[in-house]
Amino acid sequence: MNIFTFKTEEDFVQTGANLIASLVQSKPNAVLGLATGSSPIGIYTRLAEMNKKGLVSFSQVSAYNLDEYVGISEDHSQSYKTFMKENLFNHIDINLQNTHIPNANAEDLEVECKAYDLALEQNGPVDLQILGIGSNGHIGFNEPDDHLYGGTHVLDLLEETLEANARFFDSLDEVPKQAITMGVGGIMKARQIILLARGAGKAEAVKAALQGPITTQCPASLLQCHPNVIVLLDEKAGSLL
Numbered sequence: 332m333n334i335f336t337f338k339t340e341e342d343f344v345q346t347g348a349n350l351i352a353s354l355v356q357s358k359p360n361a362v363l364g365l366a367t368g369s370s371p372i373g374i375y376t377r378l379a380e381m382n383k384k385g386l387v388s389f390s391q392v393s394a395y396n397l398d399e400y401v402g403i404s405e406d407h408s409q410s411y412k413t414f415m416k417e418n419l420f421n422h423i424d425i426n427l428q429n430t431h432i433p434n435a436n437a438e439d440l441e442v443e444c445k446a447y448d449l450a451l452e453q454n455g456p457v458d459l460q461i462l463g464i465g466s467n468g469h470i471g472f473n474e475p476d477d478h479l480y481g482g483t484h485v486l487d488l489l490e491e492t493l494e495a496n497a498r499f500f501d502s503l504d505e506v507p508k509q510a511i512t513m514g515v516g517g518i519m520k521a522r523q524i525i526l527l528a529r530g531a532g533k534a535e536a537v538k539a540a541l542q543g544p545i546t547t548q549c550p551a552s553l554l555q556c557h558p559n560v561i562v563l564l565d566e567k568a569g570s571l572l
């Protein structure tokens with residue numbers, strides 16, 4: 332793993348954006364694996380700026396998102412579909428038809444999960460997967476457990492994840508209790524992974540993920556088995572390493 336710790340947000344953001352932009356410059360039809368959440372927002376904003384300046388084009392890129400809440404409509408203000416449009420897709424020249432987010436409103440979620448994996452298999456592998464990390468070590472919404480799933484699946488979010496995500500909703504009660512997520516098998520198939528973490532609240536998870544034992548109780552620790560992971564941290568997230 333290549334671990335970089337940045338003193339300034341500007342360096343964190345620009346490095347993340349440069350890594351993604353240089354892949355797309357060298358492979359215009361790259362397949363990106365995208366995350367939502369606060370960690371990648373600055374990087375997405377910077378990519379949009381680079382796109383506007385003509386430094387990088389996403390016109391041939393396809394994108395697969397990690398996850399989506401179950402139980403809210405896709406045009407809900409906090410759906411991950413809305414998040415991606417507001418924070419990236421509406422501001423770059425990507426063809427929306429080439430963007431993919433699990434459809435949590437599908438009639439049969441099991442069929443939807445299988446279809447998502449099939450699409451990833453046919454159009455993948457993902458060239459570059461962006462990941463955040465939960466303070467409990469989750470990646471995507473693969474929560475700590477005594478077993479994990481390889482493929483895309485529906486799961487119950489843990490209390491700590493509901494609490495962490497309550498900041499985006501009016502109350503804890505409104506946070507969806509379930510999500511669809513790509514499984515760890517799907518994530519690990521990416522050619523390259525960039526793991527992002529900022530803030531003291533992530534320091535323990537980052538230490539467990541990068542230096543602890545490989546265990547399903549810290550799903551991000553599985554990344555130690557991946558041959559091509561870049562970790563971008565701010566000083567607080569990296570403070571226990």
Ligand code: F6R
Nearest residue numbers: 366367368369370463464465471
């Ligand atoms: C989001 C996702 C989650 C987040 C994680 C960190 O698509 O899959 O794993 O990356 O919960 O969230 P933030 O970045 O908001 O701290």
